[in-house]
Amino acid sequence: MxxxxxxxxxxxxxxxxxxxxxxxxxxxxxxxxxxxxxxxxxxxxxxxxxxxxxxxxxxxxxxxxxxxxxxxxxxxxxxxxxxxxxxxxxxxxxxxxxxxxxxxxxxxxxxxxxxxxLTTLPGKVRAVASATGRSAEGEALVAEIEAELARLATLREERPRPGPSAMFLLSHSGMTPMAAGRDTAGQAVIAAAGARNAFAGFSGYKAVGAEALVDEAPEVVITTRSGLEGIGGETRLWQLPGLAMTPAGRERNLVVCDDQALLGFGPRTPTALLALHRALHEAADATRHAAEEDCWRVTP
CATH class of the missing domain: 3.40.50.1980 (Nitrogenase molybdenum iron protein domain)
Known part of the structure; x- marks a missing residue:
């Protein structure tokens, strides 16, 4: 070369x-x-x-x-x-x-x-641990991650009814907000937290219009901190066409997560998913401040 x-x-x-x-x-x-x-x-x-x-x-x-x-x-x-x-x-x-x-x-x-x-996260940790000569530390971290993922799986199994219908909204400054469909990180975290993806009918990320929002009727909107900033804040979020006519919009049902903790698929992701599970399923006890949780429910 x-x-x-x-x-x-x-x-x-x-x-x-x-x-x-x-x-x-x-x-x-x-x-x-x-x-x-x-x-x-x-x-x-x-x-x-x-x-x-x-x-x-x-x-x-x-x-x-x-x-x-x-x-x-x-x-x-x-x-x-x-x-x-x-x-x-x-x-x-x-x-x-x-x-x-x-x-x-x-x-x-x-x-x-x-x-x-999530399935490859333990292997990823082991690969990095091997590259840095910290295999023992890597096994300890893998044990922590697997324990949290097992706890998350148990929480899902303990709930006999399907979780809420959720919309994962991806947004960055200057772009049209898009909903996560199948084969996306948004779909993966919705499923891991025991909820149902309202937009599993399509693949990838797509902008959805007012009619689609009303038809799919998400009960909760999940977004990231930077995504909410990209939209222009909570007030602008609920002004998106059609969103106010959904169950999520009528109840102002919003969960915000730390971007990298939730979607980075690193060592913080299992903890973030547990916080997302709490925010989705334990509304009365899930209004912790962002400093305490990687995902938190926004109080109307």
């Missing part, structure tokens, strides 16, 4: 930094993907970590690191400016060509192939 001259120069700089630091120091590491970064932090493995991607915002020790850009649109120049010895990258990281360029100049790229799924 023929490398651009600037890339060769940065690679030489990287090798010089390695030489100056010596081999005794932990490898200079850049973490790509919020799930990977959160797992490394939970394993107390941040020693030697020098950078992150834009999605990695938790905990504060990770957020304070310099960012190399968005995980799906990485650039070799920005990454090499941190003189890394290795990258630990999530399944969604790319482009693949950029990762290949980094490998070609001697940067180790450790890929964590398990994606956004």
């Amino acid at each position: 023929r490398l651009p001259s600037w890339l060769s120069w940065l690679a030489s700089l990287t090798l010089l930094v390695w030489h100056i630091q010596g081999s005794a120091a932990p490898p200079r590491t850049v973490l790509i993907g919020s799930d990977v970064a959160e797992i490394v932090a939970a394993l107390d493995g941040l020693e030697g970590v020098v950078g992150r991607d834009d999605t990695s915002q938790y905990p504060e020790a990770v957020a304070a690191l310099p960012s190399v850009g968005y995980l799906r649109q990485l650039a070799a120049e920005g990454i090499l400016s941190l003189a890394p010895e290795r990258l630990i990258v999530a399944a969604a990281a790319g482009p693949r060509e950029v990762l290949g360029q980094l490998e070609a100049v001697g940067v180790e790229v450790m890929r964590v192939e398990q994606g956004a799924s």
Whole structure:
């Protein structure tokens, strides 16, 4: 692979930094993907970590690191400016060509192939633990995660009736709000929390009109903190066409969740799902403040 001259120069700089630091120091590491970064932090493995991607915002020790850009649109120049010895990258990281360029100049790229799924979360933790030399800590974290997922499954089984009909609303500033259908992270968290997806009739995320909202009649709206901000707040949410005519709109039945805790499919996701379950099924006791819960019911 023929490398651009600037890339060769940065690679030489990287090798010089390695030489100056010596081999005794932990490898200079850049973490790509919020799930990977959160797992490394939970394993107390941040020693030697020098950078992150834009999605990695938790905990504060990770957020304070310099960012190399968005995980799906990485650039070799920005990454090499941190003189890394290795990258630990999530399944969604790319482009693949950029990762290949980094490998070609001697940067180790450790890929964590398990994606956004609850079933693959224990395997993801083990993969990151192996990459960071913290297998024992990884097994302890897996045990905690599996215990919380088992508790969640028990809570679902203890409820003989179907859960509420829910709409997961995805929104970002400047975009049309969309409902989560099948084969989405929104569908996965609705099902895991023991509710029913009001829009399971289609696949992916789609904008839904007033008629569809009235027909499907969701009883509760689930959104994220940044999603609610993107819409313009709670008042603007209930002004979406047709939403006021649904059971959720009439009762102002809204649950808000921390974005990364719920949808990151990292070590905080099982705890967030337990909080979502409480918010959906235990309304009288589910109005805890966001500082205490990863998902909370908004009081009208």
